[in-house]
Amino acid sequence: MLSTKLTGRPKKRKGTNQMTKSYKEAGVDIDLANQIVKEIKPLISKTSIPGVLSGIGGFGGLFSLAEQNYKEPVLVSGTDGVGTKLKIAFALNKHNTVGIDLVAMSVNDIITCGAKPLFFLDYISISKLSKKVVVELIKGITEGCKMAGCALLGGETAEMPGFYPEGEYDLAGFAVGIVEKDKIIDGKEIKEGDSVIGISSNGLHSNGFSLARKVLLESNKYRIDGKVSSFGEFLGEELLTPTRIYAKPVLHLLEKYKILGIAHITGGGIVENIPRILPEGVSVQINQKNWTKPPIFSLIQKEGKISDEEMYRTFNMGIGMVLIIPPNDALKVINELKMIKYNSYIIGKVIKGNKQIIIG
16 A cells, blocks of 8 residues: 655755756656545445454554454464565566455455464565556455455555566455464464365465466566467466465354464475474375366476476465364365365374375
8 A cells, every 4th residue: 555745845046046856757656656646445344343443544554453352362374475476467567366366365364373363464566556456456455355354454556667667567465364262273283194285376376476486487488478289278367367366264153163374385386385384203104196187287387397286385276275173074074165165185194103294
């Protein structure tokens, strides 16, 4: 979002008719920033939830915890960006999906503790303000917030001429959630024999794009605006598919089932992320034949001649979130997720070991 103040009109220097240089001449357009603020206010208001005390334009966003009715509330925070996936948005001049990615990358992290997302803050830094681009970005961010059930509480848009190449920008986000202290999910209760459930991703999400771009685009074998015969989609559209947001389905499951551990399969893939929630003395055995992988992964692996090991520690490989639960609840959880239109699979089990991920 934008928060701007006008600093006065340019003045003449003493003894000359020459006007002093303005901020606009230096590349920063405050008037345009104010116009954009007016346009995005209605979008942001649609994300409001109980607890929001302030609108945009102030120096800080206000949120009251009094509405939450927690006995021992613990705040959980997370921050992230979108990474080089933005290069795809620049190339296609399509900016309304990466805002969803921005929200997803932070709220998917905090939900692993069992926390309900409360609010989100964004930071957009851009070479030169464009109303079209910034409004599209905010549309994506507000859509992501609605998917996560949280408020877009505040943010900042910085116009930075000369810092980024023309037409480029960067995004960062920050999410805060809340969980009852005695309901924090920390993985300490995970034990041998527990089931590992994988909830499907819808593609690359926002990880591994440096490798994906190198393999698919820098080789000039594929065009970003061309169709790929192996899956019948335009490559750019496939790569821009926004990251799934898992907050609502996970919170829904927590009302009915005991979840012992949750891992967001983000940078580092299955191999690096599941060990983050495992206690000492256990490992996880994964059966890679137990789920269907989106064809984009096969394309990348084939064209780049990439090993299975590298694929599983770089990409999510079709699994965006992992739940570890008691084995008796596994099929119930899968059916529950299916009812709310999330595909999931029993992808493995917990075994004795030392926090290793064994993929077979």
